Amino acid sequence: MIATLSALSEPNRLRIVDLLRDGPRPVGEIVERLRLQQPQVSKHLRVLGEAGLVAVRPDAQRRIYALRPEPLQELDAWLEPYRRLWEGNYRRLDALLGELKTTQTRPPKPARTPRKR
Amino acid sequence: MTPMKKTTSLNVTTPSEREILMTRVFDAPRELVFEAHSKPELIRRWLLGPDGWSMPVCEVDFRVGGKYRYVWRCERETTPGCAPGMEMGMGGVYQEIVVPERIVATEKFDQAWYQGEALCTLVLLEKGGRTTLQQSMLYESRAVRDAVLKSGMESGVEASYDRLAKILAS
Numbered sequence: 001m002i003a004t005l006s007a008l009s010e011p012n013r014l015r016i017v018d019l020l021r022d023g024p025r026p027v028g029e030i031v032e033r034l035r036l037q038q039p040q041v042s043k044h045l046r047v048l049g050e051a052g053l054v055a056v057r058p059d060a061q062r063r064i065y066a067l068r069p070e071p072l073q074e075l076d077a078w079l080e081p082y083r084r085l086w087e088g089n090y091r092r093l094d095a096l097l098g099e100l101k102t103t104q105t106r107p108p109k110p111a112r113t114p115r116k117r
Numbered sequence: 118m119t120p121m122k123k124t125t126s127l128n129v130t131t132p133s134e135r136e137i138l139m140t141r142v143f144d145a146p147r148e149l150v151f152e153a154h155s156k157p158e159l160i161r162r163w164l165l166g167p168d169g170w171s172m173p174v175c176e177v178d179f180r181v182g183g184k185y186r187y188v189w190r191c192e193r194e195t196t197p198g199c200a201p202g203m204e205m206g207m208g209g210v211y212q213e214i215v216v217p218e219r220i221v222a223t224e225k226f227d228q229a230w231y232q233g234e235a236l237c238t239l240v241l242l243e244k245g246g247r248t249t250l251q252q253s254m255l256y257e258s259r260a261v262r263d264a265v266l267k268s269g270m271e272s273g274v275e276a277s278y279d280r281l282a283k284i285l286a287s
Contacts (some may be wrong), residue, residue: 005131082137083129084265085166090127090141092152092163097145100159104149 001078004071007051012036013044017053017067024066026059134259137266139252147243150250151217154239155179160187169195174206183211185222209234217241224254233257235265 008014015034019025027032031041045065048054052071056063127269128140143150153159161175166189174188186208202223206227220239231254240251256262 031150064183079266083127086129086139086141088145088167089163089165092165093144093150093242096153096159096163097143100149100152101145 001071001074003051004053004075007047007053010044010047012040013048016041016044016048020054020067024064026062026064028062030065035069131262131266132253135256135262136255137262139250141250143248143250144246146246147241147247147248148217150241150248151220154220155214165189167195171278179211179214181211182216184208186212196209209237212236232261233262 008017012034016030019030019033027038027041027045029043030036031038034041036044045054045056049056052068054065055068056065058064123276126141127132128138130138130140131203132138134264153163155177156179157175157177160177164187165172166228169192171192172187173190177185179185179265186206188204188206190205191203194201207224207228208227209223209225211220211222213219218241220237222237224235224237225233235257236255238251238253240252240253254262254265256265271275
């Protein structure tokens with residue numbers, strides 16, 4: 001879990017993960033799409049690999065990187081109870097605001113002085 | 118990053134090691150959202166936590182340096198950890214108030230199940246009659262933050278990669 005959070009806490013690594021959500025890609029394509037340097041991307045992919053977030057498979061001369069969903073599912077499960085608790089609160093707040101909107105009018109904006117013609 | 122399709126869904130992120138940030142859009146002007154966070158008779162109608170809990174105490178002295186105090190009571194057993202009659206209280210002091218856009222307050226639970234105080238910052242931004250709420254909680258340490266996140270009710274919900282994508286895409 002901590003490995004997942006740490007790995008994702010770097011903006012470019014998060015961009016790589018985001019890109020791989022659409023499907024596996026070779027390193028070259030990641031470099032091109034994100035406009036990063038090859039060594040930088042390789043370093044990020046190594047960190048993501050160590051955290052179990054990406055897996056690599058060779059394809060002829062290329063190395064194809066793919067997302068591994070397991071650590072992300074674990075992270076989601078970890079955040080879920082907290083989110084569920086607040087979703088309940090905020091759904092009630094939605095209902096309350098709907099009620100307030102019909103019973104209260106918004107404080108009027110300061111009136112503009114009418115222009116003289 | 119892909120923009121979220123459903124504006125009413127809640128985003129929970131951890132922007133730094135000691136922090137939790139929740140973002141949610143409400144279909145109401147921010148004056149109303151602000152009122153719902155500052156008037157006790159309104160707060161107690163939505164800030165209830167899981168089903169089965171009520172809020173018998175909701176005292177608010179809404180000024181900088183003023184205190185607030187909330188107590189929740191479990192009325193019926195709906196989730197593990199909720200025994201009827203069980204109470205949970207917390208409170209804090211308002212640090213900063215800017216009507217209708219910002220409330221900063223400390224937060225501390227009676228049961229001291231986490232160390233120290235949290236600093237909670239509510240920011241409301243309005244656009245086209247809709248309000249984006251940002252609620253951040255800053256804890257004393259990463260360990261405390263993680264304990265708070267873990268403390269939600271028992272989760273039987275299936276993990277879904279899509280939901281996570283939303284969190285990450287925020």
